[in-house]
Amino acid sequence: MEQTSSRVISVDAFRGLTIMGMILVNNPGDWGAVYPPLLHSNWHGWTPTDIVFPFFLFIVGVSIVLAMQHRVDSGIERRKLIVKLIKRSAVLFALGLFLNGFPFGLFGPQSFTEVLSTWRIPGVLQRIALCYLVVSILFLFCGRRALRLWTLALLFGYWALMTLVPIPGEDAFSSRQPDIHAAGGHLAAWVDTHVFGAHVWNGSKVYDPEGILSTIPALATTLFGVFTGLLLTGPLSPTEKTVRLFVRGSLLVVAGYAWNGFFPINKAIWTSSYAVFTAGQAMCALALCYWFFDIRKHRAAAKPLVIYGVNAITVYVGSGILARTLELLESGGISFQVLIYQTLFTSWLPPYPASLAYALLWVTGWFAVLSWMYRRSLTIKI
Numbered sequence: 001m002e003q004t005s006s007r008v009i010s011v012d013a014f015r016g017l018t019i020m021g022m023i024l025v026n027n028p029g030d031w032g033a034v035y036p037p038l039l040h041s042n043w044h045g046w047t048p049t050d051i052v053f054p055f056f057l058f059i060v061g062v063s064i065v066l067a068m069q070h071r072v073d074s075g076i077e078r079r080k081l082i083v084k085l086i087k088r089s090a091v092l093f094a095l096g097l098f099l100n101g102f103p104f105g106l107f108g109p110q111s112f113t114e115v116l117s118t119w120r121i122p123g124v125l126q127r128i129a130l131c132y133l134v135v136s137i138l139f140l141f142c143g144r145r146a147l148r149l150w151t152l153a154l155l156f157g158y159w160a161l162m163t164l165v166p167i168p169g170e171d172a173f174s175s176r177q178p179d180i181h182a183a184g185g186h187l188a189a190w191v192d193t194h195v196f197g198a199h200v201w202n203g204s205k206v207y208d209p210e211g212i213l214s215t216i217p218a219l220a221t222t223l224f225g226v227f228t229g230l231l232l233t234g235p236l237s238p239t240e241k242t243v244r245l246f247v248r249g250s251l252l253v254v255a256g257y258a259w260n261g262f263f264p265i266n267k268a269i270w271t272s273s274y275a276v277f278t279a280g281q282a283m284c285a286l287a288l289c290y291w292f293f294d295i296r297k298h299r300a301a302a303k304p305l306v307i308y309g310v311n312a313i314t315v316y317v318g319s320g321i322l323a324r325t326l327e328l329l330e331s332g333g334i335s336f337q338v339l340i341y342q343t344l345f346t347s348w349l350p351p352y353p354a355s356l357a358y359a360l361l362w363v364t365g366w367f368a369v370l371s372w373m374y375r376r377s378l379t380i381k382i
Contacts, residue, residue: 008066008232010289013302015059016309017289020363021052023319029341029358033351038359043183044264046274053124053267054221054278055285056312057131061225062232062286064136069233078140089133091382092313096125099320107328121199122192122210125316130215131222139226147223154220155272159263161213162186162271180269188213188269207269214270221270224252224279228286238295245287252280307367307374314373314380315366323362 028034037048071081100120105112138150166175167190179185184193184206192200192211200208208214231241256265256277265274293302308315326337344361345354373379 008290008294009299009302009306010286010293011059011062011066011232012309013293013305014286014289014309015056015063015312016305016307018052018055018059019312019315020305020308021049022056022316023363023366024359025049025052027319027323027359027362029345029355030351033355035352035356038356040267043268044181044266046265046267046277050267050274051278051281054218054270054275055282057128057218057221058225058228058279058282059286060128060132061135061222061227062229063225064132064139064222065226065229065233068136068139069229072140081140082137085133085136088382089129092129092132093126095313095317095382096123096129097121099123099125099317102321102324103328118198118202120201120208121196122201122208122212124210125313127210127215127218131218134219135222135226138223144227144230147226151220151223151227154216154223155275158213158216159272161216162188162269163263180264180266180271183207183268186269204268209268209270217270217272217275220272221275221279224275224282228283232290238290242287242291242295245283245290249280249283249285249287252276252283254280256280304367307370310379311370311373313382315370318369319362319366 025038028038039047040049041047068081072078097119100123101115105115138147142150162180163178165178165187167178167185167187169175178187183189183204186207188211189207191213192208193206195212196208200206200211228245231244234241236244256273256275256279259273259276263271263273265271265277267274289302292298323337326340327335329336331339341354341358345357349357
């Protein structure tokens with residue numbers, strides 16, 4: 001995403017911390033030896049890993065305000081801004097498709113034709129692109145009251161779709177009641193399988209965690225970030241902003257837990273309770289960053305996170321490409337990834353610490369690359 005024009009160090013630091021979390025949990029040495037907090041919840045419930053993606057969408061919402069507020073105030077024609085938004089979102093979406101298809105059968109067990117037949121259409125970058133585009137347009141044309149109404153409509157509308165709308169049956173006269181306790185028993189799964197067919201996440205086949213309907217509450221997650229951005233750019237003192245962020249975040253966490261009793265917290269289908277709960281956590285986390293980095297001026301401590309934050313999409317895409325390449329390239333029938341993992345870690349560490357050490361090395365290695373880019377002011381803007 002575009003670097004924020006208003007210099008709020010905590011925003012870049014928060015984004016950097018989030019993308020570091022993504023890189024860490026996506027690259028263990030061995031998926032069979034991962035500490036539970038670094039795995040997603042099987043279905044209902046949450047782990048620390050489950051808050052990483054909503055944190056990123058939340059900070060996208062904050063960045064929308066910081067990057068666009070001054071343009072709106074200066075009277076820049078909205079049509080020109082929308083053209084830029086569409087272009088940026090299209091590039092993000094295309095990058096997501098590229099990652100899903102890479103390496104397109106150039107090496108590895110699949111041919112290009114086989115890749116095309118199951119090429120996953122949704123994905124993390126695709127969801128970021130859609131949320132960025134839709135929420136940016138809402139920000140350009142809606143006042144605060146309208147944005148609040150949109151947020152409520154998205155959250156409660158999704159709840160109604162998932163819990164009240166029957167699932168269409170095999171013929172026009174049959175249907176069944178939704179069951180959000182089963183991976184394929186809800187309307188989101190029905191829509192994903194009927195729209196995308198084989199082009200859904202291969203870890204499920206019956207729904208996509210970045211599918212169509214579950215993007216609805218993800219938009220609300222991004223809107224919570226917009227409200228936070230409006231608070232940060234408002235007239236209150238820094239201390240008042242920090243307090244309000246803590247209070248609002250705490251209230252949202254409580255509300256999310258309360259809603260959990262009726263619509264369980266679930267990252268896989270991005271339930272409304274999950275959107276509210278994680279937005280509250282994000283607000284509290286950003287309040288801590290804002291107090292520590294912007295109010296107390298601990299800029300040196302923020303620098304490693306900022307280095308990650310200013311090239312967040314670059315490192316996400318680069319890490320995905322490199323990881324896939326190491327998995328598919330082989331020497332003596334063993335992938336390069338396994339060779340590196342075994343040579344550096346499993347020879348002297350137990351499985352779980354070894355797997356974590358590999359992930360930490362991956363984060364550190366990319367930090368070296370990003371530091372080199374940062375020193376040379378190389379920021380790849382999407």
